[in-house]
Amino acid sequence: MKKNNKIINTILAGVTTLTLCTPATATETDPIKVGVMLPFSGVYGGLGEATRNGLKMALKEHAADLEGRTIEFIEMDTEARPDRAPEIASSLLNKSHADFIVGPVHSGVAMGMIKVLKDKDSIMIIPNAGANAATGPLCAPNIFRTSFSAWQPSYPMGKVALDAGYKKVVTMSWNYGFGKESLEAFEESFTAGGGDVVKKILVPFPKTEFQAYLSEIASIKPDAVFVFFAGGGAVKFVKDYDALGLKGKIPLLGSGFLTEGTLEAQGQAAEGILTTLHYADSLNNPTNNSFRQRYAENFGKPSDLYAVQGYDTGLMIANAVKSLQGDISDRKALISALENTTINSPRGDFTFSKAHNPIQNIYLREVVYGENEVIQLAAPALEDPARGCKM
Amino acid sequence: MLFNKRTERLFIWIFFPLALMMPLFLEQNTFYVSKLTTVMIFSLFVMSLDYLVGRCGLITLGHAMFYGLGGYIFVMIAPEYEAVNFWLYTLYICSIAAAIALLIGLLVLRTSGIYMIMITLAFAQMAFYYFSDSIEFGGNDGVFIYVKPETSLFGLSLFDLDNPIHFYYLCLLSLFNTMAFFKIIMRSRFGRVMDAIHENPDRTVALGYNVFFFKLISYTIASALGAYAGYLFTLQYGFVNPSMLSWTTSGTALVMSILGGMGSIYGAILGTLVYEGLHYSLEHLTEHWLLFMGALIILMVMVFKDGIAGYLEKLLEKRS
Amino acid sequence: MTTTLFIVQLINGLQYGLLLFLIASGLTLVFGVMGILNLAHGSMFMIGAYLAWYFVEHTGSFGVSAVVSAIIALLLGILIERTLIRHLYRRNHLDQVLLTIGMIFVFNALQSILWGNDPLGVAVPELLSSSIPLTDILEYPVYRIFVAIFCVFIAIVMYYTINKTRLGMLIRAGESNREMVECLGIDISRLYTVVFAIGVMLAAVAGVIAAPMTSIVPGMGEHILIACFVVVVIGGMGSIKGAFIGALLVGLVDTFASVLVPQLSSMMIYILMAFILLLKPQGLFSS
Numbered sequence: 001m002k003k004n005n006k007i008i009n010t011i012l013a014g015v016t017t018l019t020l021c022t023p024a025t026a027t028e029t030d031p032i033k034v035g036v037m038l039p040f041s042g043v044y045g046g047l048g049e050a051t052r053n054g055l056k057m058a059l060k061e062h063a064a065d066l067e068g069r070t071i072e073f074i075e076m077d078t079e080a081r082p083d084r085a086p087e088i089a090s091s092l093l094n095k096s097h098a099d100f101i102v103g104p105v106h107s108g109v110a111m112g113m114i115k116v117l118k119d120k121d122s123i124m125i126i127p128n129a130g131a132n133a134a135t136g137p138l139c140a141p142n143i144f145r146t147s148f149s150a151w152q153p154s155y156p157m158g159k160v161a162l163d164a165g166y167k168k169v170v171t172m173s174w175n176y177g178f179g180k181e182s183l184e185a186f187e188e189s190f191t192a193g194g195g196d197v198v199k200k201i202l203v204p205f206p207k208t209e210f211q212a213y214l215s216e217i218a219s220i221k222p223d224a225v226f227v228f229f230a231g232g233g234a235v236k237f238v239k240d241y242d243a244l245g246l247k248g249k250i251p252l253l254g255s256g257f258l259t260e261g262t263l264e265a266q267g268q269a270a271e272g273i274l275t276t277l278h279y280a281d282s283l284n285n286p287t288n289n290s291f292r293q294r295y296a297e298n299f300g301k302p303s304d305l306y307a308v309q310g311y312d313t314g315l316m317i318a319n320a321v322k323s324l325q326g327d328i329s330d331r332k333a334l335i336s337a338l339e340n341t342t343i344n345s346p347r348g349d350f351t352f353s354k355a356h357n358p359i360q361n362i363y364l365r366e367v368v369y370g371e372n373e374v375i376q377l378a379a380p381a382l383e384d385p386a387r388g389c390k391m
Numbered sequence: 392m393l394f395n396k397r398t399e400r401l402f403i404w405i406f407f408p409l410a411l412m413m414p415l416f417l418e419q420n421t422f423y424v425s426k427l428t429t430v431m432i433f434s435l436f437v438m439s440l441d442y443l444v445g446r447c448g449l450i451t452l453g454h455a456m457f458y459g460l461g462g463y464i465f466v467m468i469a470p471e472y473e474a475v476n477f478w479l480y481t482l483y484i485c486s487i488a489a490a491i492a493l494l495i496g497l498l499v500l501r502t503s504g505i506y507m508i509m510i511t512l513a514f515a516q517m518a519f520y521y522f523s524d525s526i527e528f529g530g531n532d533g534v535f536i537y538v539k540p541e542t543s544l545f546g547l548s549l550f551d552l553d554n555p556i557h558f559y560y561l562c563l564l565s566l567f568n569t570m571a572f573f574k575i576i577m578r579s580r581f582g583r584v585m586d587a588i589h590e591n592p593d594r595t596v597a598l599g600y601n602v603f604f605f606k607l608i609s610y611t612i613a614s615a616l617g618a619y620a621g622y623l624f625t626l627q628y629g630f631v632n633p634s635m636l637s638w639t640t641s642g643t644a645l646v647m648s649i650l651g652g653m654g655s656i657y658g659a660i661l662g663t664l665v666y667e668g669l670h671y672s673l674e675h676l677t678e679h680w681l682l683f684m685g686a687l688i689i690l691m692v693m694v695f696k697d698g699i700a701g702y703l704e705k706l707l708e709k710r711s
Numbered sequence: 712m713t714t715t716l717f718i719v720q721l722i723n724g725l726q727y728g729l730l731l732f733l734i735a736s737g738l739t740l741v742f743g744v745m746g747i748l749n750l751a752h753g754s755m756f757m758i759g760a761y762l763a764w765y766f767v768e769h770t771g772s773f774g775v776s777a778v779v780s781a782i783i784a785l786l787l788g789i790l791i792e793r794t795l796i797r798h799l800y801r802r803n804h805l806d807q808v809l810l811t812i813g814m815i816f817v818f819n820a821l822q823s824i825l826w827g828n829d830p831l832g833v834a835v836p837e838l839l840s841s842s843i844p845l846t847d848i849l850e851y852p853v854y855r856i857f858v859a860i861f862c863v864f865i866a867i868v869m870y871y872t873i874n875k876t877r878l879g880m881l882i883r884a885g886e887s888n889r890e891m892v893e894c895l896g897i898d899i900s901r902l903y904t905v906v907f908a909i910g911v912m913l914a915a916v917a918g919v920i921a922a923p924m925t926s927i928v929p930g931m932g933e934h935i936l937i938a939c940f941v942v943v944v945i946g947g948m949g950s951i952k953g954a955f956i957g958a959l960l961v962g963l964v965d966t967f968a969s970v971l972v973p974q975l976s977s978m979m980i981y982i983l984m985a986f987i988l989l990l991k992p993q994g995l996f997s998s
Contacts, residue, residue, distance in 0.1 A: 265927075520978045650809075689814065
């Protein structure tokens with residue numbers, strides 16, 4: 001029985017200590033709590049890391065705007081797993097009482113987060129996940145996005161294809177939310193102008209064996225191919241497209257992620273690919289040039305799209321805190337400040353739509369000597385239609 | 392008494408009173424209450440797996456299929472914007488899951504050992520891809536449940552599932568009931584036959600028992616309870632996702648079961664607590680928590696050969 | 712489907728299947744001889760790919776990289792067998808599952824620490840980087856043909872080794888009766904070390920040659936592991952001949968299913984496996 005008592009006593013002591021750590025009521029000199037819900041391990045680890053770097057850099061550079069308040073970061077690794085999303089979001093909301101919750105990268109995780117955070121006290125800012133629903137049917141006053149909706153990067157490519165004279169196009173992507181939404185957006189503008197999507201290939205997610213599908217495309221002989229793939233899948237697809245002889249014979253068009261963060265691994269195979277995206281590393285404006293230099297100095301590696309999105313999230317927070325003179329306790333005022341801010345982003349200045357999604361330029365890029373060169377503006381100040389949003 | 396093993400009683404007398412009191416201590420922090428609830432729900436699932444693998448010797452790597460089905464069946468049969476009755480739907484879901492288990496069991500239980508592992512995996516993967524590639528079920532991103540069931544019984548409204556504390560106690564009660572239920576089965580004549588089948592199936596056949604029938608019943612019961620756990624998980628945050636059905640979920644549950652000590656039933660709770668506790672504390676310390684988790688698991692296999700329960704039993708059980 | 716397309720898909724399926732064989736052969740060999748189910752086998756494939764990338768980055772030569780990676784894999788296999796695997800021989804399948812899952816975690820974490828999480832690529836070696844034109848649009852990459860030929864070559868070497876050499880004889884003997892082999896004075900523990908190291912090396916070499924065709928990402932090990940299991944189970948655990956046939960079957964079914972029944976394509980190989988197991992519960996060629 002002695003052993004039992006010892007165990008029980010230790011446990012009781014631990015529990016008592018826990019209960020004594022009750023949170024004090026927040027005051028204006030307390031740090032602003034920024035919860036960070038990103039993947040730091042696994043396939044999306046690099047994206048999470050870049051986003052975090054950008055976020056921290058912005059808030060550090062604009063520390064003066066915070067009117068004397070400091071930032072406390074609470075970082076949690078989502079592992080890009082949707083089933084862990086509600087739990088982690090709940091932790092940041094209920095345990096840490098975060099003022100802002102920044103995340104996620106992955107759209108599935110975003111859905112889980114929104115479930116918990118919608119219409120709650122914390123302000124959720126999505127620095128990447130593009131699921132249309134977040135600024136569509138599931139939109140809410142406390143949910144913002146500084147990245148893009150799945151519709152935005154892909155929609156302008158339809159017109160690009162039409163202008164180039166393509167009539168028959170095959171579209172291809174993974175069979176999941178973001179992939180399907182991207183293909184639908186392209187199809188919307190392409191068919192509206194008289195184009196024909198002769199075949200839509202949906203590859204089971206996350207399969208990367210493309211040989212069979214590419215062989216099929218070769219036998220169809222369309223005018224062009226439009227795809228959405230990202231990360232490792234994008235690398236493989238582009239390499240396979242080249243190896244199978246399609247490169248140069250059937251033009252390859254893509255939503256920008258096909259060539260983001262993948263060009264080095266893709267090598268020669270990526271040359272000549274046209275993509276549309278709301279950013280390009282090579283964008284030649286003072287904000288971007290300065291940003292890229294500062295990022296490289298701070299983190300010892302080149303910046304990317306995800307770093308920019310993280311950075312813009314930080315700018316957004318700093319702008320709002322400044323306009324409220326450091327007092328963010330009135331959530332309604334905070335939301336209003338966030339809604340009306342202009343972000344001086346490396347991608348170009350942008351504002352937010354009523355559904356809280358960026359109204360931004362979409363650029364047409366071509367891969368030239370291993371870099372995404374901006375050819376022209378594919379769509380200026382493009383606003384996502386926010387179908388289903390009741391705000 | 393029902394719980395005849397000393398270590399079992401020790402565990403029950405420590406764990407359940409503590410668990411009962413936890414919400415009183417943690418009143419301010421609904422996060423911890425919710426986290427513990429999630430742990431308890433998963434340990435219910437692990438317990439059903441433990442019974443199947445540890446007690447009956449039916450090794451499956453596809454048990455998470457039923458965990459996911461618990462959630463997806465609810466999405467399939469419940470109306471979208473109406474609050475249904477929790478108890479009624481528990482009955483529905485467990486029955487449907489049991490029926491599916493019956494069908495699959497008829498096919499799967501003819502194999503054994505490594506082949507059974509593989510074929511159960513095959514079915515789980517098929518279910519995973521079915522829901523993952525589907526349009527109606529939200530595909531890879533999952534589905535939301537907008538209205539939680541209400542819990543009235545005979546016209547009396549009992550508690551509110553939206554209240555984390557109520558939900559905690561519901562899950563705690565479910566966990567205890569499941570544990571008691573398995574113990575009753577194990578100590579019954581049915582349980583003794585299953586033990587015999589586990590130890591020596593051929594001899595049991597020679598004794599005249601329909602071994603296949605017994606296996607089928609065990610498989611069905613365990614699967615129905617696994618589905619119940621999945622149903623609870625879905626109700627906690629109102630979110631179903633194909634990853635619930637994945638083989639990694641099954642694998643994790645297996646790891647927890649082995650850690651806790653296979654076959655002991657209460658070991659399932661221990662294993663889940665230890666694994667989740669480690670995960671929670673490690674991931675706050677380092678980005679590379681997987682490294683330490685993996686090393687710890689390897690260490691556990693080398694040292695705690697029969698899991699934690701096995702180790703405790705060696706220490707504390709009277710020699711028979 | 713035109714005849715040309717059919718032939719192209721046939722080649723695609725066979726080539727994919729042959730690569731699967733290379734990886735799966737190690738898994739089935741280890742299980743057949745040692746009775747060990749090594750879930751971390753997919754991790755060995757991943758390690759091969761990452762090592763290939765690393766050495767190509769530092770030496771610029773794919774050939775050198777391949778040889779060095781193979782040697783490292785061999786040594787790694789010996790190390791793992793000596794320190795970890797040998798404790799599993801008297802334990803049950805579940806303990807093996809647990810230990811090898813732990814190993815998966817460790818390898819994944821090490822991969823993340825050593826090489827990071829960004830997708831990596833290895834360029835196809837110059838010599839093999841051309842393509843053979845098949846139709847006016849379609850070409851077939853020479854490298855994939857090389858991979859297929861290489862896998863066939865390894866299959867022949869394995870066949871020869873197992874059926875015509877002393878080591879092969881020991882392997883066959885160890886597969887059918889472990890204790891007897893010990894009684895005959897053979898050092899079974901040395902045999903096991905050799906077999907395990909070979910198994911690891913096969914998977915790693917598969918990773919090396921697959922590297923120019925695929926993208927090197929975290930999680931690539933688990934992804935290929937599942938396909939490997941299906942192959943090995945269909946073929947019969949422990950049977951190399953079974954792994955060969957099983958791999959070709961899986962490769963062909965997966966390839967044709969993706970174009971013929973796209974809605975069911977991800978489930979097809981599992982339906983195939985379930986079907987075969989229900990007819991022949993021990994696989995096609997169980998030993």
